[in-house]
Amino acid sequence: MEQKITSLLNWLHTSPEFYLNENVTINETEASGRGVVLCKNKLVKNDLIISVPTTHQINFHTVLYHISKFNPDLSIPSVTVNEGSIDIDDPRNEAYSILEQDFLLELTSFQLLCLYIIAEWILLPVWSNDATVSYWKPFFDVLPAKEELRSIPTKWNLMDASPYKPLIPFLSDASFSHTERISKLVKNDWEIIAPILLTWNNMFSHKVKDVPSMEELYLEYLHVYFVINSRCLYYEIPIKKNKDIASNFTLVPYVDFLNHVPEVGEHCYPSLTTTKHETELKAFTIRCGEKGYNQVGEEIFLNYGAHSNDFLSNEYGFVLENNEWNFIDVSEEILEMTEGNLETISFLKENEYWGDYTINFDDISYRIWVTMSLIVTKDIRRVEKFIQGFISEDFFRPKIREPLIHLLSSLKKKYEERIINLTQMRLHDINDTWCIDNLLIIYNDYLYILDHHISALGEINEK
Numbered sequence: 365m366e367q368k369i370t371s372l373l374n375w376l377h378t379s380p381e382f383y384l385n386e387n388v389t390i391n392e393t394e395a396s397g398r399g400v401v402l403c404k405n406k407l408v409k410n411d412l413i414i415s416v417p418t419t420h421q422i423n424f425h426t427v428l429y430h431i432s433k434f435n436p437d438l439s440i441p442s443v444t445v446n447e448g449s450i451d452i453d454d455p456r457n458e459a460y461s462i463l464e465q466d467f468l469l470e471l472t473s474f475q476l477l478c479l480y481i482i483a484e485w486i487l488l489p490v491w492s493n494d495a496t497v498s499y500w501k502p503f504f505d506v507l508p509a510k511e512e513l514r515s516i517p518t519k520w521n522l523m524d525a526s527p528y529k530p531l532i533p534f535l536s537d538a539s540f541s542h543t544e545r546i547s548k549l550v551k552n553d554w555e556i557i558a559p560i561l562l563t564w565n566n567m568f569s570h571k572v573k574d575v576p577s578m579e580e581l582y583l584e585y586l587h588v589y590f591v592i593n594s595r596c597l598y599y600e601i602p603i604k605k606n607k608d609i610a611s612n613f614t615l616v617p618y619v620d621f622l623n624h625v626p627e628v629g630e631h632c633y634p635s636l637t638t639t640k641h642e643t644e645l646k647a648f649t650i651r652c653g654e655k656g657y658n659q660v661g662e663e664i665f666l667n668y669g670a671h672s673n674d675f676l677s678n679e680y681g682f683v684l685e686n687n688e689w690n691f692i693d694v695s696e697e698i699l700e701m702t703e704g705n706l707e708t709i710s711f712l713k714e715n716e717y718w719g720d721y722t723i724n725f726d727d728i729s730y731r732i733w734v735t736m737s738l739i740v741t742k743d744i745r746r747v748e749k750f751i752q753g754f755i756s757e758d759f760f761r762p763k764i765r766e767p768l769i770h771l772l773s774s775l776k777k778k779y780e781e782r783i784i785n786l787t788q789m790r791l792h793d794i795n796d797t798w799c800i801d802n803l804l805i806i807y808n809d810y811l812y813i814l815d816h817h818i819s820a821l822g823e824i825n826e827k
């Protein structure tokens with residue numbers, strides 16, 4: 365890896381605008397892959413740590429620019445070039461010529477970046493018999509390998525041959541619905557880009573050996589999708605700005621080595637440089653946060669957001685011990701209690717209290733208080749007053765305390781059973797326990813949250 369990082373830095377330094385603070389370096393660990401650490405001196409608040417110019421970022425804008433180098437039909441003001449390819453033997457002249465401007469502009473950033481990265485990273489070496497090297501190769505060379513992202517549940521769901529499929533029934537409700545949602549997005553994007561990949565395969569299969577099959581390309585696509593998903597950073601793309609909010613992101617080499625930390629607002633922060641023109645892209649800059657760093661070897665972090673372990677597992681493939689942002693989604697259990705009670709159901713729906721019931725360490729959500737109060741008392745008039753703030757939850761607490769303890773205790777039993785089952789499975793699979801361990805961490809934290817509330821509700825009774 366050291367050699368690859370050196371090549372990455374040499375490539376980044378081809379731009380005079382690239383900056384890397386000399387006090388930081390890359391360290392690799394089993395637990396979190398590559399990360400940025402302090403190697404000497406110290407960093408204090410607002411110190412510039414990294415700045416990566418637009419020439420070395422992959423996003424909707426820069427991809428169109430690079431494709432246009434091989435497709436002179438593309439003409440998007442302030443984005444494309446009209447120079448024509450320098451090398452007439454470059455297979456991308458033919459491959460990218462089938463990409464029509466209207467089609468490209470309709471794609472989302474995910475679709476375009478997946479297509480482009482598969483072309484440049486996976487297909488170009490095949491199309492050219494390794495004779496043509498992508499501009500982005502030093503970046504591709506430091507991206508995670510497939511095994512490093514094997515713990516993402518959506519991959520278990522979408523890969524026929526995933527050895528982790530037996531774990532899907534053991535996902536928490538929050539993780540399962542997250543997985544279902546992302547699976548739909550991934551499948552939809554595949555439907556959009558697969559026809560282009562198929563055309564490329566037909567174009568090159570009689571010219572070169574070892575063109576990957578569509579099944580192989582699908583696996584590459586899944587990997588590229590989650591490489592992008594786990595490393596993209598929010599960034600305004602002028603041509604997407606007001607049309608497609610989800611497409612406003614960029615990939616930034618080196619900045620994407622920063623690992624996540626749960627504390628919000630203490631570690632590094634991104635600050636975008638200003639530009640003269642609206643259509644111009646900005647360098648991506650990372651500065652030191654409030655906390656500062658002064659211990660050599662100390663890891664320099666970025667907070668990816670206030671994310672629970674269920675979220676981190678699904679988006680990034682890792683979980684944290686003692687993650688303060690964890691919560692339990694108890695929607696299914698509470699909605700089950702309303703079954704057959706049409707009056708309760710329609711009241712909750714009309715008042716927008718239907719579903720989305722969560723419990724974290726500090727709170728049982730207000731939505732749960734309202735809904736349980738109605739389920740238990742069936743007193744619509746008083747619950748309406750509760751919603752309007754005329755009655756406090758103290759009125760309902762004695763009435764719903766027992767059913768609430770019952771609910772939490774039955775959840776506790778369910779999660780304890782899952783922990784027993786997962787621990788059994790772990791014994792049979794001692795060589796690769798990572799995915800199971802992530803689920804165990806999630807459930808053990810659920811138990812910690814439940815125990816806290818069960819004992820708090822019990823104490824109320826004793827008083």
Ligand SMILES: C[S@@+](CC[C@H](N)C(=O)[O-])C[C@H]1O[C@@H](n2cnc3c(N)ncnc32)[C@H](O)[C@@H]1O
Pocket residue numbers: 395396397398399506507508512594595620621622623624625679680681682683684
């Ligand atoms: C933006 S990348 C960070 C760099 C990454 N470690 C690498 O080797 O390229 C995000 C990925 O890093 C890993 N990661 C980030 N923060 C982590 C943490 N606190 N613990 C474990 N893994 C982490 C996860 O694999 C995640 O998908």
